[in-house]
Amino acid sequence: xxxxxxxxxxxxAWITDIVIGMSDGLTVPFALAAGLSGVVDSNxxxxxxxxxxxxxxxxxxxxxxxxxxxxxxxxxxxxxxxxYQEVEVVPExxxxxxxxxxxxxxxxxxxxxxxxxxxxxDKDKWVDFMMKFELGLDKPDPKRARNSAFNIGMSYIVxxxxxLSPYFFTQHPIDGLKxxxxxxxxxxxxxxxxxxxxxxxxxxxxxxxxxxxxSVAAGAAFFIASLFD
Amino acid sequence: xxxxxxxxxxxxAWITDIVIGMSDGLTVPFALAAGLSGVVDSNxxxxxxxxxxxxxxxxxxxxxxxxxxxxxxxxxxxxxxxxYQEVEVVPExxxxxxxxxxxxxxxxxxxxxxxxxxxxxDKDKWVDFMMKFELGLDKPDPKRARNSAFNIGMSYIVxxxxxLSPYFFTQHPIDGLKxxxxxxxxxxxxxxxxxxxxxxxxxxxxxxxxxxxxSVAAGAAFFIASLFD
Numbered sequence: 381x382x383x384x385x386x387x388x389x390x391x392x393a394w395i396t397d398i399v400i401g402m403s404d405g406l407t408v409p410f411a412l413a414a415g416l417s418g419v420v421d422s423n424x425x426x427x428x429x430x431x432x433x434x435x436x437x438x439x440x441x442x443x444x445x446x447x448x449x450x451x452x453x454x455x456x457x458x459x460x461x462x463x464y465q466e467v468e469v470v471p472e473x474x475x476x477x478x479x480x481x482x483x484x485x486x487x488x489x490x491x492x493x494x495x496x497x498x499x500x501x502d503k504d505k506w507v508d509f510m511m512k513f514e515l516g517l518d519k520p521d522p523k524r525a526r527n528s529a530f531n532i533g534m535s536y537i538v539x540x541x542x543x544l545s546p547y548f549f550t551q552h553p554i555d556g557l558k559x560x561x562x563x564x565x566x567x568x569x570x571x572x573x574x575x576x577x578x579x580x581x582x583x584x585x586x587x588x589x590x591x592x593x594x595s596v597a598a599g600a601a602f603f604i605a606s607l608f609d
Numbered sequence: 610x611x612x613x614x615x616x617x618x619x620x621x622a623w624i625t626d627i628v629i630g631m632s633d634g635l636t637v638p639f640a641l642a643a644g645l646s647g648v649v650d651s652n653x654x655x656x657x658x659x660x661x662x663x664x665x666x667x668x669x670x671x672x673x674x675x676x677x678x679x680x681x682x683x684x685x686x687x688x689x690x691x692x693y694q695e696v697e698v699v700p701e702x703x704x705x706x707x708x709x710x711x712x713x714x715x716x717x718x719x720x721x722x723x724x725x726x727x728x729x730x731d732k733d734k735w736v737d738f739m740m741k742f743e744l745g746l747d748k749p750d751p752k753r754a755r756n757s758a759f760n761i762g763m764s765y766i767v768x769x770x771x772x773l774s775p776y777f778f779t780q781h782p783i784d785g786l787k788x789x790x791x792x793x794x795x796x797x798x799x800x801x802x803x804x805x806x807x808x809x810x811x812x813x814x815x816x817x818x819x820x821x822x823x824s825v826a827a828g829a830a831f832f833i834a835s836l837f838d
Contacts, residue, residue, distance in 0.1 A: 407669040408662070412641075415661025425649060428837050429658045432644025432830040433637065439826040440636040447818045451810055458809075485742070486734035491723055498720055505715035513714075580687075581680055589676045597668040601661040608657050 393524065397531035399575050401441060405539020406571060407594045409433050410564045413543055415601030417557035419608070423547045426556065430547070434540035442533025449525020456511075456520055463507045463515075467500075474510065475500055481513050542567050561598070568594040622753065626760035628804050630670060634768025635800060636823045638662050639793045642772055644830030646786035648837070652776045655785065659776070663769035671762025678754020685740075685749055692736045692744075696729075703739065704729055710742050771796050790827070797823040 409430050416426045467474045478499050479492040487495075499506045511517050546559035568591045576586020638659050645655045696703045707728050708721040716724075728735045740746050775788035797820045805815020 403673065404669055407673075408637075408665045411665030411669070412658065412662050415665065416658055419657055420654060424837075425654060428648055428834045429641065429645055431837055432834040433641050433662060435833040436637045436640030436644065436826040436830040439829050440633055440640070440822060443822050443825060444632060444636075447822065451808070451815075451818075455809065485728075485738055486731065487724060487727055491720075491727055494720055494723060495716060498716055499714075502715065509714055576680075579680075579684075581684065586680075589680075593669060593672050593676065596672060597665040600668050601665040604664040605657050605661040608653075608660055 393528065394531055395578050397528050398535045399578070401438075401532040401535025402539040402571060403575070403590070404437065404441065405434070405536035406542060406564060406568055407597050408437060409540035410543030410560065410594055411597040411601040413547060413560060414557055414598040415605035417553040417560075418602050418606045420553060423550065423553055423556055426547050426553055427544065430540070430544040434537055434544070437540065438533040438536040441536050442529040445532050446525050446529035449520065449528060452520045453522060453525070456517055459515055459517060460507065460511060463510045464503070467503055467506055467510075471500065474506070477510065477514055478506075539571075564594065564598075565591060622757065623760050624807050626757050627764045628807070630667075630761040630764025631768040631800060632804070632819070633666065633670065634663070634765035635771060635793060635797055636826050637666060638769035639772030639789065639823055640826040640830040642776060642789060643786055643827040644834035646782040646789075647831050647835045649782060652779065652782055652785055655776050655782055656773065659769070659773040663766055663773070666769065667762040667765040670765050671758040674761050675754050675758035678749065678757060681749045682751060682754070685746055688744055688746060689736065689740060692739045693732070696732055696735055696739075700729065703735070706739065706743055707735075768800075793823065793827075794820060 412433050413426050413430050416429055420426060463474075475496045478496040479489075482492045482495055483489075499509060511519075543560045543564040546563060547553070547556035550556040550559060569587045572587035572590025573583045575590060576583045579586075641662050642655050642659050645658055649655060692703075704725045707725040708718075711721045711724055712718075728738060740748075772789045772793040775792060776782070776785035779785040779788060798816045801816035801819025802812045804819060805812045808815075
């Protein structure tokens with residue numbers, strides 16, 4: 381709500397993007413490669429599938445994030461015009477909505493009235509207030525959608541190349557898998573540790589959780605693929 | 610913030626979950642299968658890779674969502690104890706923070722004081738207020754994390770089986786790809802239409818956007834795989 385947060389840790393937007401992209405990037409290509417390792421006898425197929433997945437996943441997350449950001453901007457603007465119209469056409473109803481917000485905060489009816497009357501004096505502030513506190517909408521930053529898309533997509537690619545790289549340097553899928561497991565589990569652990577640190581969680585719990593998700597996903601993919609084989 | 614939203618459309622939690630799971634479920638396995646179709650000569654490999662991806666993706670999204678929900682609950686509880694401690698130890702600082710929140714809403718210093726004094730009379734309300742309006746944290750629902758994980762994971766599986774199913778019923782990857790493109794583009798369009806409808810967007814724009822993301826992802830995966838081949 382405002383910039384002063386005592387020591388409550390908040391991560392910046394680009395760190396959040398990297399965390400989102402890398403979480404899935406490390407996990408899904410790792411699991412896909414692991415699943416294929418049990419049933420195909422060529423690293424080339426695993427690398428092809430892995431790179432196709434990284435392309436698909438990074439575009440789905442990056443482009444998907446970009447278009448979601450654009451949609452959010454359209455949505456914000458549509459609600460903004462509607463609120464301006466409402467304070468014009470049904471001001472008493474909108475004043476009651478201001479009072480409702482403060483009633484929910486537990487303030488007395490007298491204080492609610494003081495606030496609603498003061499708010500009604502400035503239409504821009506009033507609408508700003510309704511957007512933020514009635515509808516829970518913050519003004520979206522147009523540049524944010526594009527940057528976020530790029531950061532998430534790139535993090536997915538970087539994350540995905542880590543579990544895949546051992547298949548470049550080995551001859552047989554099972555050797556690739558062994559090396560990939562070692563490298564990826566270490567990376568998941570380190571990533572989970574720092575992810576928890578920047579979001580203010582216990583780093584060791586975070587490290588174990590992220591490693592667990594990746595390992596369960598890889599185990600399930602291996603099992604499903606072997607059933608099909 | 611409160612339940613009364615005029616006609617501003619809000620989708621319910623489980624619809625949001627289905628949208629999240631199905632967006633990626635329709636897109637990524639579709640693109641992976643498309644990428645492989647150009648370079649392998651057996652539907653069995655595509656199905657194996659596709660099912661391994663669906664297993665990995667649904668677990669990464671579902672279990673990832675569940676653990677993120679658990680982390681959110683831990684985080685909320687940690688901040689809650691800290692706020693209770695702060696209103697006890699540094700009440701004047703916390704009262705100033707209440708005033709800061711209302712100053713940012715554009716209310717006069719007199720009104721800010723009235724509110725801060727009233728808030729300080731009830732510590733539970735005061736802490737509730739600080740959690741929600743200073744830190745922007747809503748009390749997380751413990752059941753929500755589990756339900757959400759299940760809904761997202763299942764939607765990913767259902768979404769992913771749609772583009773994959775044609776490879777069950779065809780003999781050659783290129784035939785599978787043709788049928789998969791037809792089926793998936795239709796499903797992406799319908800899904801995008803309803804996704805936009807429930808989130809209050811223009812359904813036709815939504816349909817085109819979702820179809821576009823899926824098609825670009827599949828095209829990129831096909832291109833990347835063919836380079837590697």
